[in-house]
Amino acid sequence: MNELQEKILALKEEKGAAILAHYYVPAEIQEIADCVGDSFFLAKKAKSLPNETLVFCGVNFMGESAKMMNPEKTVLMPDLSADCPMAHMVTKETVDAAKAEYDDLAVVCYINSTAEIKSWSDVCVTSANAVKVVKELPQKNILFIPDRNLAHFVASQCPDKNFIYNEGYCPRHEFMSAEEVAALKEEHPDALVLAHPECNPALLAYADHIASTSGIINYAKDSDAKEFIIGTEIGVYYALKQARPDASFYFTPTQPICVNMKKNTLEKLYQVLSTGENAVEMPAPEVVAQATKTLDQMLELAAK
Numbered sequence: 680m681n682e683l684q685e686k687i688l689a690l691k692e693e694k695g696a697a698i699l700a701h702y703y704v705p706a707e708i709q710e711i712a713d714c715v716g717d718s719f720f721l722a723k724k725a726k727s728l729p730n731e732t733l734v735f736c737g738v739n740f741m742g743e744s745a746k747m748m749n750p751e752k753t754v755l756m757p758d759l760s761a762d763c764p765m766a767h768m769v770t771k772e773t774v775d776a777a778k779a780e781y782d783d784l785a786v787v788c789y790i791n792s793t794a795e796i797k798s799w800s801d802v803c804v805t806s807a808n809a810v811k812v813v814k815e816l817p818q819k820n821i822l823f824i825p826d827r828n829l830a831h832f833v834a835s836q837c838p839d840k841n842f843i844y845n846e847g848y849c850p851r852h853e854f855m856s857a858e859e860v861a862a863l864k865e866e867h868p869d870a871l872v873l874a875h876p877e878c879n880p881a882l883l884a885y886a887d888h889i890a891s892t893s894g895i896i897n898y899a900k901d902s903d904a905k906e907f908i909i910g911t912e913i914g915v916y917y918a919l920k921q922a923r924p925d926a927s928f929y930f931t932p933t934q935p936i937c938v939n940m941k942k943n944t945l946e947k948l949y950q951v952l953s954t955g956e957n958a959v960e961m962p963a964p965e966v967v968a969q970a971t972k973t974l975d976q977m978l979e980l981a982a983k
């Protein structure tokens with residue numbers, strides 16, 4: 680552990696704060712975080728941790744969701760400009776058009792979305808619970824926003840539903856190509872392909888297992904295989920190596936690096952802990968009321 684990590688841990692104790700980190704943030708933050716996980720795990724943790732201050736090392740929609748679910752807590756972020764581009768990739772017109780066309784419609788929004796988008800929706804999902812939550816919904820028609828790739832994956836698992844798609848995507852996952860995975864597979868024929876559902880469908884066609892970041896890590900942990908081709912952001916390498924020190928992990932030459940997640944640094948983490956700056960603000964009350972309902976609805980349906 681380096682000196683700055685030690686100082687952060689001491690300061691965290693003094694302030695009674697908890698550090699939550701997504702698998703995509705730099706490894707030196709994951710090393711000292713109280714909780715490291717996928718979006719679903721972190722959302723649940725934000726609700727159950729007793730600490731009055733949470734430092735969320737991730738991107739905006741994560742900090743914002745944590746704040747809405749815990750209005751009494753202070754949620755700090757090392758860098759408030761860390762934003763997920765996909766979280767904005769749907770318009771109100773798209774949602775209104777689907778609502779006008781279908782009576783029996785559920786608007787399902789990926790947690791990678793702004794509070795405002797959540798407020799137009801009925802229920803939220805993450806990649807870890809989307810299939811389960813959609814199956815629990817009574818409605819036949821599902822407008823799935825903003826991610827088209829996750830939408831197509833969930834639709835393939837829910838054949839009884841009629842999906843309406845939106846053209847959002849994650850730039851990191853969209854641009855890793857099937858050709859790159861095929862070339863890796865030729866080099867390492869015994870390797871299993873583990874991919875995130877945000878990847879494009881051509882790449883997903885090569886996958887032996889499609890899952891959230893935690894799902895990918897757990898699968899590798901429990902597998903007998905010794906080699907894996909990984910279709911998600913490179914930050915998962917730290918947890919994969921911890922889970923399987925004996926295994927080899929290969930990423931595509933188009934390195935999937937989320938520049939926003941990498942805005943989280945130890946220096947900024949120390950700064951926000953010592954000053955209390957970068958507190959996540961509560962969105963407008965008319966947004967919070969419905970957006971919080973969509974998040975609560977997700978927790979309820981996912982727990983069924």
Ligand code: 13P
Pocket residue numbers: 716717718719791805806807849875877890891892893
């Ligand atoms: P997970 O919920 O699988 O961690 O995914 C979050 C994310 O942003 C993927 O790009």
Ligand code: SF4
Pocket residue numbers: 738762763764765766791849850851852877912937938939940
């Ligand atoms: Fe958003 Fe993609 Fe980064 Fe995930 S990897 S936070 S979806 S930009």
